Amino acid sequence: MNQKEIEQALENKEIKVYLQPQFDLNSEKLVGAESLVRWQRGAIMVPPSSFIPFCEQTGFITQIDQYVLETVCQHMQKWKQKIPIAVNESRRHLYNPHHVEELEQTIRKYGIEAKYIELEMTETAIVHDIEAAKEAERKVHALGFKVAMDDFGTGYSSFSMLRQIEIDILKIDKSFVDEVTQDKRGKIIIETIISMAKKLKMTTIAEGIETKEQAEYLKTIGCDIAQGYYYALPMAIEEFERRYLA
């Protein structure tokens, strides 16, 4: 893959935005979705792991993320049922002083309220330049966007991040969810994370739920929201609309 190919892919609309639904663990109602990018390269669906790291290196990720937000907003504008949508924020954005303005312009263009957009940042992105991240967090919060910490618990300083940055939503990484039905220590850890999140008034989302047992356990310990193959795979926006918003 080279720069030209990926640029052309975006131009030719081969880059697709998928949505993976999120459900309230108690009521099992749809409460949101995460946008995830795909590259439809002929018959092949290229996963983000095969091109996002390259795009992060070149900086082209900023164009991809902008395209994702724009596509999401375009669709949200038509929805009668308002649900929040999460977008992944590359670390690259933290170093772009105009990024917050771009976010605001995009949602304004489509008449979307900021509270319906959740900006997912990973701990590694934040830790890389904590001052830039703090500044970005203050600005997006002032505009009303929600901030989520993605892959919580996988880095070296997840807890230190929580102290320094105001986070609305904690996305508990799949690696914790995987362990939850077998491992006693794993259970204690995830229970503690959820209880802490509650005290800090953060919403908890468990990622990568694949079994009923995991879902049930997470419900008993008070996790708020579930996302994973057990419920639904990421899907094309049109299919998401058909299945959940019709």
Ligand code: C2E
């Ligand atoms: P992520 O943000 O942690 O996204 C969650 C990943 O877990 C997604 O993979 C999703 O398809 C997958 N997943 C969801 N439920 C399950 C499950 O039950 N089991 C398993 N095994 N996997 C599950 P995906 O779509 O391949 O995305 C991988 C990563 O690529 C994302 O991780 C995110 O870091 C990055 N990414 C995806 N789309 C974008 C984007 O638009 N912008 C940026 N900057 N990064 C993106």
Ligand code: CA
């Ligand atoms: Ca994410």
Ligand code: CA
């Ligand atoms: Ca994640």
